[in-house]
Amino acid sequence: MTTMHTATGFRASVRLSAHLQRILIDLITLQLNAKQTHWNLVGRNFRDLHLQLDEIVDLARESADTVAERMRAVHAIPDGRPTTVAADTDLPQLPPGEQNTSTIVDLMTDQLYRTAGALRTVHDEVDAEDPTTADLLHQIIGGIEKQAWMLGSESRSV
Numbered sequence: 001m002t003t004m005h006t007a008t009g010f011r012a013s014v015r016l017s018a019h020l021q022r023i024l025i026d027l028i029t030l031q032l033n034a035k036q037t038h039w040n041l042v043g044r045n046f047r048d049l050h051l052q053l054d055e056i057v058d059l060a061r062e063s064a065d066t067v068a069e070r071m072r073a074v075h076a077i078p079d080g081r082p083t084t085v086a087a088d089t090d091l092p093q094l095p096p097g098e099q100n101t102s103t104i105v106d107l108m109t110d111q112l113y114r115t116a117g118a119l120r121t122v123h124d125e126v127d128a129e130d131p132t133t134a135d136l137l138h139q140i141i142g143g144i145e146k147q148a149w150m151l152g153s154e155s156r157s158v
Helices: 014-039 046-073 082-088 101-129 131-155
Strands: 003-005 009-011
Touching: 014 046, 014 082, 014 101, 014 131, 046 101, 046 131, 101 131
Parallel strands: none
Antiparallel strands: 003 009
16 A cells, blocks of 8 residues: 655555566666667668667666656665566567567567556556656656657558
């Protein structure tokens, strides 16, 4: 249950803390996976995709920081240690080595939609407990879904 203390302000429940930790893990994983694909990309449209992957890295990094700082503001403890991220991520591991641009588009579009899906899964429960935190999640969902649409359009045809 959510509690409000006069001296310390709003305090996240265990459930809210767990939801935010889940999102933090996926955002850190998304950032790392986008950078991995950025380094190992080859093929057609290399430069544009290389630059777009950096945009995704920046979005994921800034979003992870926003979530972690919100966790601290509501007295939750973020855990972004590599062992925690590796053990708890819901995102699939990417293949090693160089990958063709079309493969990267498909893999990273999937990663973006999975991350947005995780955000949407916890959103209503977060909103019920803390609308302020839910507003932050709204912004993150919008940014991630925009990147998923833009990246996924690379492999679409009419």
